[in-house]
Amino acid sequence: MKITDNTLFLILKSARPQQWMKNIALYAALVYSGFFFYNPGDALPYAVTVTLAVIVFSILTSSIYIINDVVDYEADRKHPFKKKRPIASDKLPIPVALFVAILGLSIVFLSSFWFTPFFRLMVIAYFLLQITYAIKLKHIPILDVVSIASGFLIRVYAGAVVVNLHTSVWFLLTVISASLFLAVGKRQSERTLLAGSTAKELGETRPTLKKYSQRLLDQYTGMFANASWLTYALFAFQNETVGPENRLATFYGILPRTLQSQKLLMITVPFVIYGVMRYLQLVYEDNQGESPEKVLLRDKPLLATVFFFGVSVMLIIYVLS
Secondary structure (H helix, E strand, C coil), X not given: CCCCCCHHHHHHHHHCHHXXXXXXXXXXXXXXXXXXXXXXXXXXCHHHHHHHHXXXXXXXXXXXXXXHHHHCHHHHHCCCCHHHCCCCCCCCCHHHHHHHHHHHHHHHHHHHHHCCHHHHHHHHHHHHHHHHHHHCHHHCCCHHHHHHHHHHHHHHHHHHHCCCCCCCHHHHHHHHHHHHHHHHHHHHHHHHHCCCCCHHHHHHHCHHHHHCCHHHHHHHHHHHHHHHHHHHHXXXXXXXXXXXXXXXXXXXXXXXXXXXXXXXXXXXXXXXXHHHHHHHHHHHHCCCCCCHHHHHHHCHHHHHHHHHHHHHHHHHHHCCC
């Protein structure tokens, strides 16, 4: 097949750059630790190190997406929307796609040696998880959504180990709950979009959807929606920031514990509750949950919520601490 002049554009489209925003999860441990602006002196600032790790993970995830499209070539050709993807539509030749994916993986594994050995283990673990997911796990009910949640968990751990920071157990539970919530919401929307398909067509495009009844997905959605905001609320209530500096330590020494910074983080809980409720509305009323990153970028109320949530967290931890 002749390679067209827009090959680079097709490669970039297959790499799904909009998915890179999921790698923001690597900043989680750094932000909540209070060390976001910390500069150890004998090494790069923590924020720079984690940013480099995010770039590595972005190349890794893009390479895996391309491999996934090659593996799903036949199934995607039968999907009403995925058939338009560059590889499924034959606009991007499979040999070219595989070359780009292998090149990207080579860059990732070579650059991972610049970081700590534990970060390298996270990279390998994520790669093995995603390849196993593409080949097998996404066809197994329950394990498919658990695999998606595990991917987010590995991202959080990767961001923590790259600068050797502790991650709260409650925050990890929040990540697991939220990622399961997004994964189930994705299945909800996929089932709605393919509602007019026959059982045979449904099995050819997404076999696991036949194993998820609407009632079951509703139960899962409610369960993980509640777990997401509850685990975050518990994390926010118990979180204590121990940063490199404590500029207002004397001021806080004369205040009751009720007004101290670890309790102020509870101010961000309403943003999380609204975000969960808004996302549920988009999934059930507008059927937009198939691509969470697109929902976040397109829905102004949800985007504003995430923005104010982030600003609030930074102010509480780095200004009021």
